[in-house]
Amino acid sequence: MTFRRIPVIIRGLLLSGLVLAAGAAVADDIRYRVVAGDTLIGLGERFLARPSAWPRLQQLNGVADPYSIPVGTVLRIPRGMLRPEPRAMRVEAVSGAALADGRALAAGDEVKSGARLSTGADGHVSLRLPDGSTLELPARSRLQVERLHGHPDLAGEDVGLRLEEGRVESHTEPQRGPAARYRIETPTAVIGVRGTDFRVANDAQTGISRAEVTHGRVEVGARGVRRALDAGFGLLADGSRALGRPQPLPPAPDLGGWPTLFIEPVVRFALPAVDGAERWRVQVAANPDFRPVLAERSARGEVRFDGLPDGEYHLRARLVDAQGLEGHDALHSFRLKARPEPPFPGQPADLGKAPAGPVNFVWSGAPEAASYRFELVAGEDFSAPGTVREALTDTGLRRELAPGSYRWRVASVRADGDHGPWSAVSRLVVREPAAVPEPPEVGEDTLAFRWxxxxxxxxxxxxxxxxxxxxxxxxxxxxxxxxxxxxxxxDTYYMRVRAIDADGFVGAWSGAQRIIVPADFPWWMLLLPLLAL
Structure with a gap:
């Protein structure tokens, strides 16, 4: 390859939309098309950090007369010669721990060239570049802002980021202007973008970087090899091995049937096994653009989110294959209404028993509760006629119950009338009183009772x-x-019994049964009439 052919190749790559290269010897120049009135001296004043360096442009581009350049001539200007104009990214949203140079980030902050960003285990930061491109730095990630500037009188921005650990998700606006450049560098790849949606990950322990494209097209280069990477594909870049080949990303999972309402503070989703997927990544946000992500989990089998306040939420889930490549997103919405939290049912305990008659119901005092709603039904359906419904300020009540099977539950009510979810349903069996003993069999020396x-x-x-x-x-x-x-x-005596079930439940005593034990009638009393004759 001759030196004169290099600009032609670069031009072709830029027009294709994206350059992603590692270890490639590519000239880092911009192209400027000459307009009427341009001179090399004037261009040096406008663009160069050292205006007096314009003779180098003359030499580099073979310009015969620096004062008279044909209109339409395309000049190559090394980026290193351009005068930088500092720009800044703006923090749009933050959740959890997110730092810039050790300082906590907040929405509205500016991030400039040289900043080091990091997120904690629960952190997420959303940033917007001056051209409207967006950048998401999820949990457990570290990013160095190596370049963030424009150039006077040249459209476009020069953005250079280095992902040291973790992941970054980016949506870039089409890069316009001769100075437009957007690159994310990892230890094994340099990602240059001109309008696409993509994700980059770097595992500092294994030294493996991953690139995934969900919209647009990129070209990946490493160790002298370049591969095209279209939307729907990803690949691995390992500095110790040849560049991996593009692999199809896992499809968006089916979230049909996922619950849409949760009444407990811990939100749980079952994650079914999917062929070709090793695990899931699930993110939750309060808005449909996921800026910021409030919580994120990488899991299999089940995913749980706790600490979310009541409200409407958006979820996106993707599958992760055995190589760690993450697939297309599926979206889902749900509502959390878990507060005011219900009290803990006390007595009778679930599956408890009680004798017929007055039964005491007791529950705990719940936070935020100004009063309580109580429901009791004979059977299982709380909407059935005859369901007992009470509004109470106390944490208990007493009801007369006939023998049968019952269900009961209780809920908290705030002072403003906001009704929280019901507690767990407690089941109760009300038993008949103990059987009355039958009249005893009176023997000569014994009394025999049965019931x-x-x-x-x-x-x-x-x-x-x-x-x-x-x-x-x-x-x-x-x-x-x-x-x-x-x-x-x-004499007259009294007898009572009570039953003890196999599960230890002790029933009530039966009523006191009166027993009369008669006096014996001696045989010699039969001789008294004869003696009187």
């Missing part, structure tokens, strides 16, 4: 001389619904 029971139950019993059971003669626990006691002296 109804269920398989697996045990039973407590008490036998006393008064119905308040203050003086208990016999008490114990039996595995069957029956007990045999010694026959007491003739």
């Amino acid at each position: 109804a029971g269920e398989p697996g139950q045990r039973f407590d019993y008490q036998f006393a001389v008064q119905d308040d059971f203050a003086e208990v003669l016999h008490a114990g626990t039996v595995a069957e619904p029956a007990v045999q006691l010694p026959r007491p002296a003739p």
Whole structure:
């Protein structure tokens, strides 16, 4: 390749839209088309950092007469000779930890040449260049702004960024003007852009860089090899190996059926396994342009987001293949309404039991709650007729319940009437009172009692001389619904029982059953009439 052919190749690459090169010996020049009245001395005054260096332009371009240059002549001017005019990027949005030279970034800040940007584990910063191009620096990334300037009287900006670690996502406006240049450099690649959507990643530990194009076309160069990279493709650049070949990016995943409403503070999405994908990347933002991303996760199986305030959200998800190339985005919207947080149901506990009659319901005092909504239904459907609905300021109430199966729940209400989500539903079984013992079988020396029971139950019993059971003669626990006691002296006595279910639930005592033990009738009393004869 001759020196005179190099400008022609550069011109072709610039017209193709993008140059992405690493280790390539490419002349770094701009092209200026001469207009009427231009002289090399005048151009030196307008463009060069050292105006007196115009003779070098004459020599470089073979200009015979520096005072008379044919209109339309294309002059090659090395960028290194141009006078820079500092420009700045503007921070549009920040979430989490994002720093510039160790200083926390905020929306509206300016970022100039020489700045070092970094984001923490929860950080994200969105920047806008003077030409309208946008730059996203996600979490765990480090970026050096090496160049950010324009040139007087030359359209276009010269932007040079070095990605040291992490990722950068960029949408660049079509680069217009002879001085327009936009490059992102990694240790193994230099990405030059003239209007496209692309992502670049660099893994400092492995030394592998990745480029992914979602719109437009690029050319990648490394170790003397160049490859075209069209939209929908990505490749790996490893400084120790030959440049990888373009690979199709994973398709946008199907998010059909993903939930659109969450009533708990932790937002969870199931991430199904997809052929060819090793994991997912999921981002959440409060606006559809994702500036900034509020939270980002790289996961498989399930992704969780916590700490989000109630509101409307936008989500984008992409698949990541085994090489780490990230695919096309799929979009989804959802709403979070988890506050005011519901109280914790206290008693009766879920799957609890209670004897028929008055039942106490108790729950915790919830933050932000000025009052509570309580619902109780016999069955499962809270919309069914007969559902008990109460508005309360206390954290409990008492209800008379007949035997049956119930569900109950409670919600917090702010002072302004904002109703939060319902608590978890608690299930309750209200049991019949303990079965009444049958009349005892009175034997010569025993009293035998029997009552109804269920398989697996045990039973407590008490036998006393008064119905308040203050003086208990016999008490114990039996595995069957029956007990045999010694026959007491003739008198009136009281007996009660209660059931203990297999799960440990202790039922209420049955009512006090009155037992009359009769006096014996001696046989010799039958002889009294005979003796009277």
